[in-house]
């Protein structure tokens with residue numbers, strides 16, 4: 001496949017093929033652990049994915065055949081967070097999680113190896129996960145002095161159930177791709193050399209469907225779980241659709257023409 005570069009970064013690759021934007025964490029030396037630079041770049045790339053009309057589906061993956069992402073880079077973990085080039089401790093992977101949930105396009109985690117710690121949470125928050133047979137899943141927080149009590153816990157529990165989520169966090173075990181499939185944590189497992197083909201096939205299948213319908217379904221599934229922030233997303237989509245109607249245009253037009261609006265002519269469907 002002829003993937004073309006969208007933008008050059010330090011820690012990630014960002015490329016495009018046939019409606020699909022692919023974000024690859026490119027730190028294989030550290031099992032694709034992220035630093036504040038990595039997550040800052042991922043945020044920037046996700047912002048571009050949201051804005052780019054040509055992008056219909058986003059794929060998140062890791063470079064090489066060993067890891068999807070091994071979470072926060074322990075070399076830069078300091079007091080108060082992960083310390084970036086500016087010397088400030090941050091947890092900006094949380095912004096990336098929120099962006100993955102709120103971007104109005106499907107996001108597929110293409111898990112090509114270890115998805116561990118904060119790297120595991122990244123796949124959890126993606127809409128779909130396709131894994132290769134060598135993929136390994138798990139949380140390590142309580143073992144290494146960390147935890148994610150946000151999406152990494154509550155959304156995980158929505159996926160695998162409360163007992164299993166507590167097992168995953170309390171015992172910090174590793175799970176095979178097959179075990180992850182059995183607990184509903186991933187959508188499909190394929191041989192490593194078929195991973196990209198499978199992901200592209202799923203992306204192309206979704207691209208045959210109405211993007212607005214997919215957007216509303218994603219917002220609706222999120223809204224049930226995300227409280228007011230989730231309702232805001234769904235409400236924003238409703239406002240966008242309303243702005244496409246003549247009825248909404250009439251309100252603005254009347255204001256600009258300094259006359260009373262005539263809303264009577266619009267249908268009140270049952």
Ligand code: 2NE
Pocket residue numbers: 029030031033066067070071072073074075091093114116117118119140141144146147148
């Ligand atoms: C990922 C895993 C299981 C892979 O094991 P293996 O045996 O395949 O590789 P190895 O030898 O452990 O790792 C290869 C190199 O990558 C580095 C290692 O230190 C090693 O370096 P050298 O010895 O060759 O110099 N490496 C791997 N993961 C790293 C990391 N996260 N940070 C820095 N260097 C890393 C195994 O490597 C592993 O268990 N990694 C640690 C996983 C982990 O505990 N991650 C942090 C969880 S906390 C978190 O991510 C988090 C959160 O809980 C809340 C908010 C934000 C983040």
